[in-house]
Structure formats: structure tokens, C-alpha cells
Amino acid sequence: MKDTQVIPSAIKTIYRGRIFTVQIESITLPSGHALEAEIIRHPGSVVIVPVHEDGGIVLVRQYRHALGRHVWELPAGSLKPGEHVEKAAGRECQEEIGLIPAALHYLGAYYPTPGYCDEKMHFFRATGLRIPGTADAQAHPDQDEDIETGTFDRAAIRAMMAAGEIVDLKTIGGLALLP
Secondary structure, three states: OOOOOOOEEEEEEEEOOOOOEEEEEEEEOOEEEEEEEEEEEOEEEEEEEEEEEOEEEEEEEEOOOOOEEEEOOEEEEHHHHHHOOHHHHHHHHHHHHHHHEEEEEEEEEOOOOOOEEEEOEEEEEEEEEEOOOOOOOOOOOOOOOOOEEEEEHHHHHHHHHOOOOOOOOOHHHHOOOOO
């Protein structure tokens, strides 16, 4: 099957926020069917799988208002304009768990919700985790983040998934990418 790009005949921006933009795009599909596509435009993000030398994986627990509850998940964050994905992964690792990775291993990039959003998530395994020294640039959590961290082995993580404590698909996907 040939992949055909559809060019919108009209684009209307409905909302422009701090993290994403919502647009309605008038398109005609290759089948000839016309529709109004509701699209969330997102700059992309990074997801970090921080792994200690003993195999323990660091997760963050934070309140997610859309769900009305706290959720355990992998550290992650949006790309800043023009920011390289590896630099963003290091920055987010330090901001969210307070540790600097000696190495970042690229695990791939995936689209979490391609039906209505163009966000591309770049996954990294972070190893050689260390506490920042005085020579390291200081990173600080975003104002909307109230984060708790915890380190778990794979058996504990599986139990957390079964108990409904881990419900975030980027976390489940990121963990599945580990060797």
C-alpha cells in the first residue's frame, strides 16, 4: 500500500497553550472522503528509563489531574524549541529524579496517540546515575511538578502494574524496551 500524504485545505488554530496547540484541519482523504481532523500539535518529548547498577529502575510518582490521582511513571518531559533529544533526556533526568546519567542509550521513538496527536516520544535508557556535583548545571523541576521518586526491581514493577499503580502507557512501553 502506497503511503500518501494528505495536505489540509484549511487549518484553524483553536487553542495555543504552553505545551501544545489544537488545530482543526480540513482534509480530503485519498478515498475522496472530506473531513475536519482535530489534531493536537506537540513539540515531542523524551522518556527516560533510569537504571541503577543493581538493575533497580527509578520511577516518579506525581499527581495527574486528568486522572484525578497520583500515578507512578517513568520520568519524561516535553522538548523545548530547538532542543536536541539527548540533551532533553539528560535535563529531564536531573530535573525529575535529581540524578545525572553518565550514559544515555537511545531505545527508539514512537507515537503514543497517532489518531489525533503528532507527539513523538523518544525513549532513552539512562545508566551510570550520579548525584550532581557543584560543577554540574543545576536543573529544577517545573512549577507544576510535585514529584516523589522510588527505585523498584522488575518484579515490584510487574506487581505495581497488576495492582493498577502503573497505568501510564509510556511507562509500560518504555519498560518493555529494556533488554
